[in-house]
Each structure stands twice: as C-alpha cells, then as structure tokens.
Amino acid sequence: MILLDGRKVASERNLQLKDKIAQAVAVHGREPGLAIIMIGDNPASLSYVKGKGKASALVGIKHELHQLPDTVTEDEVIALIEKLNQDPTVDGMILQLPIPDHLDDAKLIDLIAREKDADGFHVVNQGYLYQKKPTTKPATPKGIMTLLSAYDINPKGMNAVIVGRSNIVGFPIARLLMDAGATITICHRQTKDMAYHTKQADLLVVSAGRARLVGADMVKPGAIVVDVGVNRVDDKLVGDVDFEAVKEVASHLTPVPKGVGPMTINALLENTYELYMEHLVANKV
C-alpha cells in the first residue's frame, strides 16, 4: 500500500509557493493578504483557523483573523465583509464554517467579493465550476486533485465513487473527477446498499463524517482510497475509513490526520496566491 502522504506533498508545494510569493513581493512590494472571519469559539474551528494562519505565515501570506462573538448581528458581519471587500491589502477572504444558526452562511458568503472568495464557495464561482469554466475551486476538492496528481494518479476512465454529497466536498470533487474523465457515482444517506457501490470503485473518496464508516469489506482490492473525514473518537482523530483494515486491501490510501487536511490548507494558500496575482494584474490595467 502506498501512503498518499498529504503532509509531505503539501509541505513541498508550500515551499514552492513560498518562493513564488517571495519573488512576487520583490517585484510588487506587497504580500498576499488573507482575511479569516470566525464567529463564535468552536474549538474545532479555532484549531482549523490557527492551522490556516500558521500555514499562511510560513509561505509569506499576511493573514488577519477577525473573531466575532456568537452574538454578532448579521449587519455587523456584513459591515465587516464590505470593509474587507474594499481593503486593497486583502486578496482572499474566508468565512470559517459553521457559523451560528441565526446567520445565513450562503447569504454572507455571496456578499464576499467574488474576486476575494478564497474558498470557492461564492455562488458565481460554484456556477463556473458547474460550467467547467476557470474559477477558484473549493479547497478540499482542489487539494485532493493535487494529491492524486502528485502520485501520478490519472482518474481518466476510472470508476470513481464518492460517499457524501455536500457542496463543499462530495459534489465538487465528483465534478472535478468527472471533468478529469472518471465515471462518477455519488452515494449518500439515502443510498440503499453503500457497500455495493463502494466495492466497484477504482477510486473511492469518502466524505461522510462518520468515523470508520468504510471497512475493508467495502473496498475493492487495489482501489485508491481518499479519506476526507475527520472525527474525534476517544480523544483521537480518525477518518471515515478504517485505516488499519483498509490499508490491507487498498493500493493507495490517505492517512487521517496528515492526508487530505494539509492538502486542503495548501489549496487555500494557492487560491489566495492566485487571487493576489489576479489583483496585481487587474490593478495594472
């Protein structure tokens, strides 16, 4: 079994990105800027946000965290988003999810300037993804595609089975794999016989949010398995795939942690860099 080592690939790409950013800063005199909006103090979110900040600092992206109390009003969040939309030092902006129930995440995300949507969650960017147009891609699916590519895995002609249909992972990774030539199947809560489908996968992507949902009996021998899940069980992080069991049948497998997670952060940094370069070009015209 070949470990799909997201931490290693992400580290290498982050180093390359650091060089590119240093070169751009030398020419243009301004660092890329990433603004992170976080509402409330969910410990998992805080941990993600810290990870994103740390990785940004490492590659030379100036990041700023705007942590708002969970009692914040919609108007206050909108005022902040609009301020950041106008701020020429902010190239990328993300609203860390989830946010409190009294706020409408899609509405707020669509108020982020499309040109600053580092997560690729803006309705227009999702429309472009749907249309197979160049756009800012959602970070996790983009990171998975990069990881596969780093191991010379070409999805063309493969049967790719995706477990989970979220707008953040399942649906867009299905789209990207289809665009790369895979035949795609999307399974979800209403799927009658999950194992029937997963056992047909040459490439299996699991993003169900259920600890160790996929065991060895659900995986075709020799399959490539990508585990997007992050679940806390007995104070330990485990994926949606039973790693110890599935490593005996899969040809390639991502660990959790240190698989898809670091690739997601790398994709977010690359998105921010790409938006920064577009802003530099746009401001010269």
Add this chain to the structure above:
Amino acid sequence: MILLDGRKVASERNLQLKDKIAQAVAVHGREPGLAIIMIGDNPASLSYVKGKGKASALVGIKHELHQLPDTVTEDEVIALIEKLNQDPTVDGMILQLPIPDHLDDAKLIDLIAREKDADGFHVVNQGYLYQKKPTTKPATPKGIMTLLSAYDINPKGMNAVIVGRSNIVGFPIARLLMDAGATITICHRQTKDMAYHTKQADLLVVSAGRARLVGADMVKPGAIVVDVGVNRVDDKLVGDVDFEAVKEVASHLTPVPKGVGPMTINALLENTYELYMEHLVANKV
C-alpha cells in the same frame, strides 16, 4: 411496459398553466412575455423555436422571436439582450443554442438578467442549482422530473445512471435526481464499459446524442428508461435508445418524439410563468 407519455402529460399541464395565466391576466392586466433570440437559420433550431412559439401561444404567453443573421456582431446581440432586459413586457428570455462559433454562448447568456433567464442557464442560476437553492431550473431536467412525478415514480433510493454529462441535461438531471434521493452515476465518452453501468440502473437517463446507443442488452429488466436523444436517421426522428428493443425489457420508457421533448417545452413555459409571477410581485413591492 408503461409508456412515459410526455405529450399527454405536457398537454395536461399546459392546459392547467393556461388557466393559471388567464386568471393572472384577469387580475394584473398583462400577459407573460417570452423573448426568443435565434441567430442564423439552422433548420433544427428553427423547428424548436417554432414549437416553443406555438406552445406559448397556446397557453397565453406572448412570445416574440428575434431572428438575427449569422453575421451579427457580438455588440449587436448584447444590445438586443440589454434592450430586452429593460423591457417590462418581457418576463423570460432565451438564446436558442447553438449559436455561430464567433459568438460566446456562455458570455451572452450571463448577460441575460438572471430574473429573465427562462432556460436556467445563467451562471448564478446554475450556482444556485449546485447549492440546492430555489432557482429557475434548466428546462429538460425539470421536464424529466415532472414526467417521473406524473407517473408516481420516486427516485429516492434508486440507482440512477445518466449517460451524458452536458451542462444542459446530463449534469443537472444528475443533481436533481441526487437531490430527490437517488444514488447517481454519470457515464460519458470516457467511460470504459458503458453497459456495465447502464445495466445497474433502476432509472436510466440517456442524453448522449447518438442514435440508438442503448439497446436491450444494456438495460436491466424492469428499469425505467428516459430517452433525451433526438437524432435524425433516414429522415426519421429516433432517440438514443433503441425503442423497439428496449420496450421489451424496460418497465417504463419514453418515446421519441413525444417523450421528453414536450416536457421540455412545458418546463420552459412554466419557468416563464414563474418568472412572470415573480416580476408581478417584485413590481408591487
């Protein structure tokens, strides 16, 4: 085999729509308006456009055809779209595809006011479809969902296999079937063994644009088969499914013509009516 009689279902729904429109006109004093832009004189397009015009007249939608020469410039098309965007008597607008190669269809469609996008092809409407938000749905997928529903076919838990991945049919019908609870598989040109997948379908939707691509050996006995194809063979219209062969194995099957075609037109008329009602409400606020 039960014939999924699109002509019959569409006729019934068009009659209901005619009543609803008559009632709305009695109250609001204005008919719904549909503007159709056609570029060039492709005979198939002209036939579709005529069909849409005839059906509009039947239900009480005022339609206007803007036929432009295939030498028209982009600026001229844009000027027309902008004029129609401003025209308060136009509730729905469609750009009949295909258009000549020197014009960019996606660019032009995105210039149609989102509130008048009767085909559901605008990038923001496609983004909302992606996000499972209320939006104007593309006519063919919407028509298929209506046809299934008219025969009390509930896709929940079914294995739905879609052949074809276009933004107009294959991809959006997959999305709608997934939202309705089906496990979806999308096959396409790069799929290695098409029959392997189609034979697993409880519900098979074929939109490949290849005459009689799907024969009886590719269909599971008892499957529901929806044929979106319209191909001219020996001066006769045939679908992507070999009707005579597949009717022996399928439980339900659409004919070609008179299957999905009339449902697509009905969906376009319903979209136009819905946009009209939204405009009436918006203008009162």
